[in-house]
């Protein structure tokens with residue numbers, strides 16, 4: 394029998410408040426005249442969600458902000474009640490939801506350890522045995538007899554995590570906590586989670602925006618989108634879908650963002666577009682395929698000795714290429730009117746993701762700026778790459794070889 398069963402779970406919240414004096418007065422009048430009052434708009438944070446989790450499974454829940462992840466965990470931890478549907482949990486739950494959840498601010502760290510143990514039905518004697526280890530892991534020896542309300546949020550999470558992961562509940566529910574606290578503590582938490590999962594075979598539900606962590610720790614992933622299960626199953630496939638969704642979202646919002654440019658007024662950039670390896674206009678470039686970038690300019694005054702350059706940058710302005718080497722071209726003279734300058738790129742080395750372009754034109758040895766713009770055009774690089782090279786921006790065209798084999802040393 395599944396350890397967790399979620400059947401047609403729906404959670405509705407009410408949107409906004411009836412705060413305006415007019416609305417309040419109108420409702421009073423309606424009540425007096427026995428008419429129905431104005432209702433606040435309702436919306437579904439979870440909409441008919443069903444799934445099951447077997448004992449020993451490690452399930453990741455991912456999705457964009459507001460997708461319903463925390464709401465779902467709160468129902469599993471019995472902190473929230475469904476509007477419709479049911480949640481069946483066959484075992485004890487150690488929830489680590491929201492900073493400090495499960496931790497009472499009025500009590501000291503030590504008292505909280507006993508309180509949490511008692512809630513999970515763990516005998517005092519057993520908690521006593523675990524006490525040193527919990528305090529040691531939390532790195533809070535000095536403050537363990539201080540009320541938690543005097544702790545920083547990072548300290549509260551350290552305490553909460555140490556308690557939740559030491560109590561040996563059947564199910565551990567963790568919301569985003571691995572991203573809190575200092576880096577060395579995050580590392581420790583991650584190692585402990587791996588230990589709980591791999592060595593102890595605990596059932597774990599994990600919410601995180603750190604998709605890499607989810608992929609590494611979980612054997613199943615649920616992708617939530619606007620309160621419904623968008624996809625569920627193999628971590629790599631589901632996380633790939635999430636990356637695709639995120640890339641598209643960034644691209645959609647990017648197209649609305651404006652570019653920044655300065656210029657002397659002698660030249661205008663009229664159009665910037667890409668072509669694929671077959672010379673066809675495209676919005677998306679493909680990793681490791683040839684492509685070209687086309688700059689259509691309007692020369693208002695004839696200028697001599699021009700240098701054109703461009704570079705790629707990330708959407709948060711990390712420059713990935715300089716624009717003073719191969720990305721440059723010198724042109725002696727361009728007449729007035731519309732001209733197109735094209736740069737051909739062999740086997741685009743940018744890894745799949747969203748990028749943008751900066752573009753500049755200078756004149757003469759002094760490199761007088763004629764035009765310079767950043768964020769001129771956002772584009773997506775697509776292509777299949779192994780999941781292991783998801784981070785970084787470039788793939789080097791490199792080959793390994795063994796250049797020396799010294800067998801004598803063995």
Ligand SMILES: Nc1ncnc2c1ncn2[C@@H]1O[C@H](COP(=O)(O)OP(=O)(O)OP(=O)(O)O)[C@@H](O)[C@H]1O
Nearest residue numbers: 406407437438456457458459460461462463464465
């Ligand atoms: N108590 C509440 N009252 C009203 N709306 C709420 C309440 N709690 C959550 N919501 C709304 O429900 C939706 C889902 O919220 P939830 O916190 O579950 O999302 P999430 O996927 O965990 O998001 P995030 O990644 O930002 O933490 C959001 O639109 C949120 O504003």
